[in-house]
Amino acid sequence: MPVEYLKETPSQTAGPYVHIGTLPSHAGLPVRQNETLNVVEAPGEKIVVEGIVLDGSGAPVKDAMLELYQANAKGEVGDATIWARAGAVFETGEWRFDTIRPGALEWRGGKMQAPHLTLLIFARGINIHLHTRMYFPEDEAAQASDPALNRIEQIHRRRTLVAEKVKDGHYRFVIRLQGDQETVFFDM
Amino acid sequence: MTATPSSASAALPDFMRRDRAWHPPAFAPGYKTTVLRSPKCALLSLDQGPGEKTGPVFQASMLHELDNDLVSNYAAATGSKGLAIGERIIVHGRVTDECGRPVPRTLLEVWQANAGGRYRHKKDTYLAPLDPNFGGCGRTMTDENGRYFFRTVKPGAYPWPNHGSDWRPAHIHFSVFGEAFAQRLISQLYFEGDPLIPLCPIVNTIKDAAAIERLVAKLDMGEQRPFDALVYRFDIVLRGRQQTFFENKREGM
Ligand SMILES: [Fe+2]
Numbered sequence: 001m002p003v004e005y006l007k008e009t010p011s012q013t014a015g016p017y018v019h020i021g022t023l024p025s026h027a028g029l030p031v032r033q034n035e036t037l038n039v040v041e042a043p044g045e046k047i048v049v050e051g052i053v054l055d056g057s058g059a060p061v062k063d064a065m066l067e068l069y070q071a072n073a074k075g076e077v078g079d080a081t082i083w084a085r086a087g088a089v090f091e092t093g094e095w096r097f098d099t100i101r102p103g104a105l106e107w108r109g110g111k112m113q114a115p116h117l118t119l120l121i122f123a124r125g126i127n128i129h130l131h132t133r134m135y136f137p138e139d140e141a142a143q144a145s146d147p148a149l150n151r152i153e154q155i156h157r158r159r160t161l162v163a164e165k166v167k168d169g170h171y172r173f174v175i176r177l178q179g180d181q182e183t184v185f186f187d188m
Numbered sequence: 189m190t191a192t193p194s195s196a197s198a199a200l201p202d203f204m205r206r207d208r209a210w211h212p213p214a215f216a217p218g219y220k221t222t223v224l225r226s227p228k229c230a231l232l233s234l235d236q237g238p239g240e241k242t243g244p245v246f247q248a249s250m251l252h253e254l255d256n257d258l259v260s261n262y263a264a265a266t267g268s269k270g271l272a273i274g275e276r277i278i279v280h281g282r283v284t285d286e287c288g289r290p291v292p293r294t295l296l297e298v299w300q301a302n303a304g305g306r307y308r309h310k311k312d313t314y315l316a317p318l319d320p321n322f323g324g325c326g327r328t329m330t331d332e333n334g335r336y337f338f339r340t341v342k343p344g345a346y347p348w349p350n351h352g353s354d355w356r357p358a359h360i361h362f363s364v365f366g367e368a369f370a371q372r373l374i375s376q377l378y379f380e381g382d383p384l385i386p387l388c389p390i391v392n393t394i395k396d397a398a399a400i401e402r403l404v405a406k407l408d409m410g411e412q413r414p415f416d417a418l419v420y421r422f423d424i425v426l427r428g429r430q431q432t433f434f435e436n437k438r439e440g441m
Pocket of ligand 1: 015017301356359361
């Protein structure tokens with residue numbers, strides 16, 4: 001018999017009412033009204049990242065909750081970690097983070113990664129959260145040697161992880177759960 | 189690129205791989221909403237870097253003293269002196285990793301319907317009434333030994349549109365962070381003996397009966413609060429870190 005470990009608690013969908021516990025004022029509760037979890041206060045260049053999650057029919061996922069995790073402006077995590085959380089607007093499915101541009105984060109063995117945001121997606125109908133990354137359209141050179149992008153065998157799918165620039169410091173990232181342009185999701 | 193490696197976080201041990209066959213699959217047509225919300229391409233398996241092996245650290249100072257008391261926290265926040273209606277319960281347990289190590293000082297968030305099965309949420313229109321003294325939102329942090337507890341009322345079952353009117357067993361949603369983003373987990377806690385558990389299409393997205401059993405809180409009569417509250421025990425396990433046998437090994441050696 002191989003060595004036995006405890007098994008991880010299995011995941012279940014976050015459901016349509018995930019906001020009650022994670023973003024209570026978004027759910028309509030008159031509590032924690034001052035919380036703005038989608039706004040990051042940290043030194044660095046302020047950026048806006050807005051977007052939408054689309055289902056396999058192209059319809060917005062209006063009940064999605066997203067979490068952002070990224071390096072600080074100097075490319076550090078650990079104590080310097082930046083974390084944020086946003087709820088899609090119920091009417092449109094649009095979400096938005098006000099954050100700062102991340103520095104390049106180290107990888108393994110001294111290699112470097114291109115600057116990116118890690119995003120987790122939770123929603124009704126998503127049984128275990130989806131994990132993706134958003135890269136910046138300006139960083140083509142760094143992306144050419146990025147260890148995660150380079151592992152994507154279908155080269156055209158790498159584009160699904162690069163945001164569109166709306167204007168300086170303002171990006172749009174469309175996450176497609178299915179279809180020709182299905183976003184790359186990770187198991188890390 | 190010549191950025192300086194920033195921290196020791198690249199040298200942190202890796203997490204054991206997630207057993208995706210133990211978790212529910214993304215595509216589980218018995219739960220209809222998964223059909224259009226499940227990726228069709230395989231997930232891309234990748235090693236973990238510092239961005240996966242670290243995670244947000246929350247301070248206990250951000251918690252309000254009533255955050256783990258759903259019986260009274262909503263009333264207190266809205267200026268009422270009342271208490272939530274329903275069967276008073278305390279849920280307690282430990283958060284450990286797959287190696288049995290306690291996960292200390294990690295944030296646990298919970299949300300649930302009231303005793304009638306109604307959520308206090310803009311989008312819930314179930315005919316059961318709201319309880320003016322119940323919000324259904326709570327959070328707590330594990331102690332040094334990974335222990336946690338919160339007090340609430342037992343949530344009611346509620347109907348939802350899937351195959352006509354399906355019914356959810358009584359459940360409490362929970363979210364836990366762990367020590368790294370690789371351990372992030374959101375799931376649901378059910379109650380021992382609930383006959384709706386085996387009928388639920390969401391529960392049944394999980395294929396292994398032993399995995400479902402891990403989501404069922406057990407009645408803990410030894411810990412009951414006499415003339416006050418029943419107690420349920422619910423332990424949570426997050427992904428485990430591998431040991432670092434060769435800490436100073438350089439790549440290529
Ligand atoms: Fe629920």
